[in-house]
Amino acid sequence: METHRKGKTAVGRPRGFDAEEALERAMRVFWEQGYEGASLTDLTEAMGITRTSMYAAFGNKEELFRKALERYTEGPASYAARAAEEPTARDAATAFLTGSVRATTRPDSPAGCLGVQSALAAGGPGRNARDALIAWRNEGVAALRDRFVRAVDEGDLPPGADPGVLARYLMTVANGIAVQAASGATREELQPVADAALRDWPPA
Amino acid sequence: METHRKGKTAVGRPRGFDAEEALERAMRVFWEQGYEGASLTDLTEAMGITRTSMYAAFGNKEELFRKALERYTEGPASYAARAAEEPTARDAATAFLTGSVRATTRPDSPAGCLGVQSALAAGGPGRNARDALIAWRNEGVAALRDRFVRAVDEGDLPPGADPGVLARYLMTVANGIAVQAASGATREELQPVADAALRDWPPA
DNA sequence: CTCGTTCTGTACTGATCGATACGCAAGTAT
DNA sequence: ATACTTGCGTATCGATCAGTACAGAACGAG
Incomplete structure (x- = not known):
């Protein structure tokens, strides 16, 4: 059982959004509204994706925040x-x-x-x-x-x-x-x- | 109709708690957990009073916060x-x-x-x-x-x-x-x- | 084509949010 | 004693919270 994507070998339906772009949008929402002030609705609307897609791509709100923080550090x-x-x-x-x-x-x-x-x-x-x-x-x-x-x-x-x-x-x-x-x-x-x-x- | 308390002339059932003490406790909860992180349950439990008493004495969460900030300024x-x-x-x-x-x-x-x-x-x-x-x-x-x-x-x-x-x-x-x-x-x-x-x- | 896999959209979960309705308790005023 | 006023406790409100079940859609493999 392989859970991680392996480069270009894509099996199944391809993702309909740019994960980097979505993370960038999420980062800005956390930046403006804070962790507690940013609701899943705020986040997913800004990211342009549904809750389901967010959970599939990033795990949960806390992991999304950690990844947004990483992106902030490097950006x-x-x-x-x-x-x-x-x-x-x-x-x-x-x-x-x-x-x-x-x-x-x-x-x-x-x-x-x-x-x-x-x-x-x-x-x-x-x-x-x-x-x-x-x-x-x-x-x-x-x-x-x-x-x-x-x-x-x-x-x-x-x-x-x-x-x-x-x-x-x-x-x-x-x-x-x-x-x-x-x-x-x-x-x-x-x-x-x-x-x-x-x-x-x-x-x- | 008189809505404000007038010194010692107290009519009706007297308050069963010390408002200053309760405000002090609320201030500390806001201090530790932030405005959004402090729920009414957190606040009233720390204050030792019920929700009803809090709303009667302080208005609402936002006014409670403003009064806590005043107390913080003076304390x-x-x-x-x-x-x-x-x-x-x-x-x-x-x-x-x-x-x-x-x-x-x-x-x-x-x-x-x-x-x-x-x-x-x-x-x-x-x-x-x-x-x-x-x-x-x-x-x-x-x-x-x-x-x-x-x-x-x-x-x-x-x-x-x-x-x-x-x-x-x-x-x-x-x-x-x-x-x-x-x-x-x-x-x-x-x-x-x-x-x-x-x-x-x-x-x- | 069919099958397996992955993503997406809807609709929903239980929990918790801030705020309140209502009835009773506890006082003063007459 | 009775009326009036105000605080307290319970039980609850609709809204929103983070998180998910499920079914259909979109791909590659065979």
Whole structure:
């Protein structure tokens, strides 16, 4: 018994929709309305498919959310991974905050950050989604810390610098930017905030 | 016909519970589970009263939430108003961030900030709660800005300082601290973040 | 063609949502 | 004691929730 699709060998009725496109639509609904605020009706209407097709393709609401979060990480939030590849710690920090300002204030996307606002607090059924986002944010802090540990090694952060505090600090500011963007703050209002946050960055 | 209570002149059956105590319990449920995640059953069980009593005393879920937010402002979030009364802008900024670290990491209270996490994103029925919190956060920014306008006047901020950017910056960091606290960050991890955010504060 | 497999649409499940109708309990006022 | 007013408890409302059973539709294999 084979449950997974194996490349081009398609047997049975072919899918009548683009799964990537549908996931993109679902991601935006979660982004705008949050995990608990997004009903299956909201989701499937935006995805352009029926409940049955959604369950067949994605499992259930929770798995759909996890896949939407993955897509978010590789799409709108990909600036974070790119920032870590900058040559110096300062460049990485700058790219990270500037990227967060831009990603949370794109005119064609919901305001704010899916990883922050889609499940910050939740009741019983939403706990798993909330915990997934907590892990997601903490992974982000860990990635920044690793980058800054390397920076101390490479000498573009002073030996006394604390990579853990710097990483937590940057993620805190980025999270705050996401909240402010969800509150209606514009790109023009938030970029100076990001600049202010970086003004005291440790010199190499 | 008199619909409001008039002090001690109580006619009819007296209320069998303490409304302030019940509101305190409701506030904590909203704080932990968010507006949409807190069901009437969750709320009334925590409040120790029946649905009927809740509707009679507070109106409906949305009004209960608004009153819980007021109580939160005057209780756990009262550090914000106190910070504005500090003698200098620097003291105010320090008190504001330190207060936010302490309020979001109290061991006997839910982690994070009700004003951030109880309705950052929401679907249809929760929109009003979300909008109320957006206004609440923006009022906080405005209050900080007013304080820093005064500080420029009084000379404990340099003439070139931008009170609007400083206010937005502080609220952004505080919001980020709230998100980090909701992610499990401890007081010991967040206080250094607040310190880092204040390191570059404009000199008098 | 027929068969097996997979996807789609309708219609529905039990559970839970916020909110209420109604009758009784518990007070004050006369 | 009686009338009036208000809070409380039960039992329930229609709407919506996430999730599914089932039958037909659309494909490849034989």
